[in-house]
Amino acid sequence: MKQANPRLPSLAQVIISLGLFLLMAFSFTAKLGLPIQLALYIGWFIIMALGVWLGHTYKELEKSALNGISNGLGAVLILLAVGALVGTWIVGGIVPTIIYYGLKAIHPSIFLLATMIICSMTSLATGTSWGSAGTAGIAMMGIGQGLGVPAPITAGAVLSGCYFGDKMSPLSDSVILASSMSGVEVVEHIRGMLPIASISYVITGIMFTAFGLHYSGQLDTSQVQTVMDTMQHHFDITPISFIPVIAVLGLLALRMPAFPVISFGALLGMIWAVLFQGSDFLLAFHAAWEPQTIDTGVKFIDAILNRGGMYSMLGSVAVIVFGLGFGGLLEKVGVLDTIAKLFEHKVQSSGSLATSTIGTAFLGNVFGSAMYVSLILTPKICAKNYDRLGYQRKNLSRNAEFGGTLTSGMVPWSDNGIYMASILGVATLSYAPYMWLSFVCIIITIVTSYMGWFVDKCEPKEALGSDEDNGDIPMVPKHQSA
Incomplete structure (x- = not known):
C-alpha cells in the first residue's frame, strides 16, 4: 500500500542499493564479459524495490522511469543520425x-596539440561535443592511426578539445542547462568558467605538446604513406569531399536542429558515394544502416573504414534508454538527495563547496547514467549551500558544469561514455586516463576554491526550495552535447 508521505532512503539503504549496482556494473563488464545493458536492466529492479519499501507505488516508479527516458530521447535520435552519417561518409569518401x-598537413610532433585545437574550435563553433566527435573526432582518430599514435591517447586529445569547446560555447545545450538550472545568465555562466577553463586549456595544450614531441621519435612514419596510398587506391580523393563537412558544421553553427542537420549530412554522404565513388545508390543507402565491408588488406585501416551505420549504435541506444530510466528512478526515490545531505554539514568553505558540488555532479553521471541528469539534479541539490554560505550562483553553475560535463565521458555506462566509445572506437576506460583537460580543470577548480581565488561572494541568505528556484525538470534539449 502507498504511504501518505514516502520516506527518503537512509544512507545505509543508499550504500547497499548503489553498491549492488556498481558491483554488477564492474563484474559484468570486467569479469564476466556480460554487457552493461543487463546491469542497468537489473538495476531498475533494485531501485524499484527500494522505492516500494520507502512507500512509493510501482506505478509512480514506472512513470518516473518512463519520464526519464522520454526526456532524453533526443540523445537517442542524435546517436542514430550520427551512426548513419559515419557510415555514408565513409563510403562517400569523405x-x-x-x-x-x-x-x-599535420606533422607528427604537433598532432596531439592540433587534434585538441581542431576539435575545440569545431565544438566551440557548433556547440555540440557529440557532433564534433562524430566529424572532426573521427577524422583525427584516422589520422592518428596513420601516424601510429595509440588510439586511447588520440581519443583523449579529441575529447579534451570537444568538451572544452562545448562548455565555452553559448550554443551548447550543457551550458544552457547548467546556467538555467542554477538561475544564472548564459553569458555570466561562461564568464565564470573562462579563467579556470583558459588556464586549464593552456596547461593541457603544453602537456599534449610535450608528450607529442617526446613520442614523435617513436612513431612509425612509414604508416603515413601506407595509409595515403591505401586511401587513394580504394577511394577517389578530392577536395570536393570537404563540402558536406562544411555544410554540416555550418548549419550546426547557425543553431539549426542537430537531428535533421546530421541526417542531411548522411544524405550528402550517399550522394557523394554515387557521384564520386561510383557506388550503387542502394548500397550507399544501406550504409546508413550498417557499414559496407571494405577489405584493404591493412588491418588497422579496415578497422577505421568498417564502421558506422545505425545498426552499430543499437547497443548504445539500449544503454541510454536503460540509463535514463535508471536516473529517473534515482531522482524519484531520493537517492542523490540523501547523498547531498551527507555533504551538507561538512560544507563550510568555498573549497569544500566546490568539492562537494563536483562530487555530486560526478555521482549524477555514475548513477544517473546521463549528463543531463547530472546537470539538472546537481544545482537543485547544492543551491541552498551556496545561498547559505553567501556565494554567487555562477560559482554553482561553473562547478556543476565542470563536475557534470567534464566527467560524463569517463563513465562507461553513461550516455556520453557509451557514445564516445562507440564513435571513436576506443573503450571508455582506455581513453579516460588521457582526458587531461578534465582532470586539470577539476584540480585547478578545487585548489583555487580552497585558496579563495576565482570565487565570487554575496550576502548569505536563506535558501529557497530547489523547486522554487529552478522549476520543474525541463525536457532535455533538442540535441545532446556534453
Missing part, C-alpha cells in the same frame, strides 16, 4: 579524404 589531407 572520411578517407579528411584523413588523407590531414596526414599530408
Whole structure:
C-alpha cells in the first residue's frame, strides 16, 4: 500500500542499493564479459524495490522511469543520425579524404596539440561535443592511426578539445542547462568558467605538446604513406569531399536542429558515394544502416573504414534508454538527495563547496547514467549551500558544469561514455586516463576554491526550495552535447 508521505532512503539503504549496482556494473563488464545493458536492466529492479519499501507505488516508479527516458530521447535520435552519417561518409569518401589531407598537413610532433585545437574550435563553433566527435573526432582518430599514435591517447586529445569547446560555447545545450538550472545568465555562466577553463586549456595544450614531441621519435612514419596510398587506391580523393563537412558544421553553427542537420549530412554522404565513388545508390543507402565491408588488406585501416551505420549504435541506444530510466528512478526515490545531505554539514568553505558540488555532479553521471541528469539534479541539490554560505550562483553553475560535463565521458555506462566509445572506437576506460583537460580543470577548480581565488561572494541568505528556484525538470534539449 502507498504511504501518505514516502520516506527518503537512509544512507545505509543508499550504500547497499548503489553498491549492488556498481558491483554488477564492474563484474559484468570486467569479469564476466556480460554487457552493461543487463546491469542497468537489473538495476531498475533494485531501485524499484527500494522505492516500494520507502512507500512509493510501482506505478509512480514506472512513470518516473518512463519520464526519464522520454526526456532524453533526443540523445537517442542524435546517436542514430550520427551512426548513419559515419557510415555514408565513409563510403562517400569523405572520411578517407579528411584523413588523407590531414596526414599530408599535420606533422607528427604537433598532432596531439592540433587534434585538441581542431576539435575545440569545431565544438566551440557548433556547440555540440557529440557532433564534433562524430566529424572532426573521427577524422583525427584516422589520422592518428596513420601516424601510429595509440588510439586511447588520440581519443583523449579529441575529447579534451570537444568538451572544452562545448562548455565555452553559448550554443551548447550543457551550458544552457547548467546556467538555467542554477538561475544564472548564459553569458555570466561562461564568464565564470573562462579563467579556470583558459588556464586549464593552456596547461593541457603544453602537456599534449610535450608528450607529442617526446613520442614523435617513436612513431612509425612509414604508416603515413601506407595509409595515403591505401586511401587513394580504394577511394577517389578530392577536395570536393570537404563540402558536406562544411555544410554540416555550418548549419550546426547557425543553431539549426542537430537531428535533421546530421541526417542531411548522411544524405550528402550517399550522394557523394554515387557521384564520386561510383557506388550503387542502394548500397550507399544501406550504409546508413550498417557499414559496407571494405577489405584493404591493412588491418588497422579496415578497422577505421568498417564502421558506422545505425545498426552499430543499437547497443548504445539500449544503454541510454536503460540509463535514463535508471536516473529517473534515482531522482524519484531520493537517492542523490540523501547523498547531498551527507555533504551538507561538512560544507563550510568555498573549497569544500566546490568539492562537494563536483562530487555530486560526478555521482549524477555514475548513477544517473546521463549528463543531463547530472546537470539538472546537481544545482537543485547544492543551491541552498551556496545561498547559505553567501556565494554567487555562477560559482554553482561553473562547478556543476565542470563536475557534470567534464566527467560524463569517463563513465562507461553513461550516455556520453557509451557514445564516445562507440564513435571513436576506443573503450571508455582506455581513453579516460588521457582526458587531461578534465582532470586539470577539476584540480585547478578545487585548489583555487580552497585558496579563495576565482570565487565570487554575496550576502548569505536563506535558501529557497530547489523547486522554487529552478522549476520543474525541463525536457532535455533538442540535441545532446556534453
